[in-house]
Every structure is written in structure tokens, then in C-alpha cells.
Amino acid sequence: MIIELLRNRYSVRKFQDKKIPDEILRNLLEAGRLSPSGGNEQPWLFGVVTDGDLIKEIAGAAYGQEWIAGAPLLIILCIRIIEDDRGAREIQKKRFPDHADAIDAMDKDLYTALNLEEHQTKIAGAHMALVALEHGIGSTWVSHFEVKKVAELLKLSNQYVPSEILVLGYPAEESTCAPRKELQELIFYDTAD
Ligand SMILES: Cc1cc2nc3c(=O)[nH]c(=O)nc-3n(C[C@H](O)[C@H](O)[C@H](O)COP(=O)(O)O)c2cc1C
Structure with missing residues (x-):
């Protein structure tokens, strides 16, 4: 059940030295492809990065988030400029x-x-992260990076901008879920007053 996967999900920042099988990677990308977008424009590109040196360079462009360099897979969610x-x-x-x-x-x-409609790529990325979870693969969203530098590293055309990095891999250690607000703090029915 999706709700059970979500109850046990946490951001993973330490990964096993284990490649993600191609068949699973294909399913992750398919989850992105099937995602909804405004006007069904599908204004995205999904950059698949498995090259260790390039992953290191991207980690370097993420303001010292060196843990990213230990991941076997990055999916760079890129949004088309409107x-x-x-x-x-x-x-x-x-x-x-x-x-x-x-x-x-x-x-x-x-x-x-x-x-930039960065929210559009978040849906595709969330679907990818969910499918990953189903296969025991953990992930962390990364928005804190030098956008221009990552675009250059990826040789992106100037029609696209990297909006988020989904860092993926098999978790190297168990962790616990971060606390969340109680539901009653978050919802309202009909009107918010
Ligand atoms: C849009 C977004 C951007 C994020 N950017 C980063 C990031 O740059 N670096 C990082 O380590 N974690 C990043 N995170 C992960 C959050 O810190 C994490 O999801 C939050 O602390 C809740 O913890 P949990 O994912 O373990 O439940 C980001 C999460 C989201 C949703």
C-alpha cells in the first residue's frame, strides 16, 4: 500500500555501493513519463546520471553536500523555460x-x-521516488545547488533549467522518520476560519 510506504519513508543520504538495475531504472523513468502536467505539456527532461566523476562534480555544485557523491544514481529533473x-x-x-x-x-x-514552473517536475519526481521505494531504493530531494553550474555540467540547452536533483540508491543504514505535524494542524474543511 502506498500509504504504508509513505509512513516508513525517510530521506536517504548514505548509500550501498550497489547499482540500480536497468529494469528498475526504466520503471522510475516511466513513472515520471506518466505524470500529469498543466495542459499535458510534459515540459520536462529527466537527466539520468550514473557516471561517478560527473556525480562528484554535481555534488561539488551542491554547496558542499558531499554525501551526494556516494550515490549510484542521480535523476536531474529539468523544466522547460516558458x-x-x-x-x-x-x-x-x-x-x-x-x-x-x-x-x-x-x-x-x-x-x-x-x-519557472518548477512545481511541474516535483510531481514527476515524487512518482519516481515512490516507485523507487517500492523496490527498496531510497532517495533525497536536492534543491540546494548552483543551477547554472549543473546546467553547464549536463550540457543542457538554454531551453531547460535543472529544477531538482533526485539522489537515489539502496540505503546503507536504517534511519527513522522525521517528525510531522498532526493532521488537525494541517487541514480545514470548507473554509479556513
Ligand atoms: C523541495 C525539497 C528540497 C530539498 N533539498 C534538500 C537539499 O538540498 N539537501 C538535503 O540534504 N535535503 C534536501 N531535502 C530533504 C529535506 O530536508 C527532507 O525531506 C526533510 O527534512 C524531511 O525529512 P524526510 O525526507 O526524511 O522525511 C529537500 C526536500 C524537498 C522536498
């Missing part, structure tokens, strides 16, 4: 009418950087 001329500004102005003037005034590069 171009202004596709009407993205108009959509954001409709979502946030109080800020319409400021949105109009924003310089194109800044607008592009702030309007």
Missing part, C-alpha cells in the same frame, strides 16, 4: 491581478527566472 511569447505573462496577470502592472514591467530575463 517563453514570454506563449502568453505566460497574461496567464500570471490573470492569476495575480493585483500585481499585473509589476508583471508587465518585469525585465524578460528576470520574468523567465521567476516564472
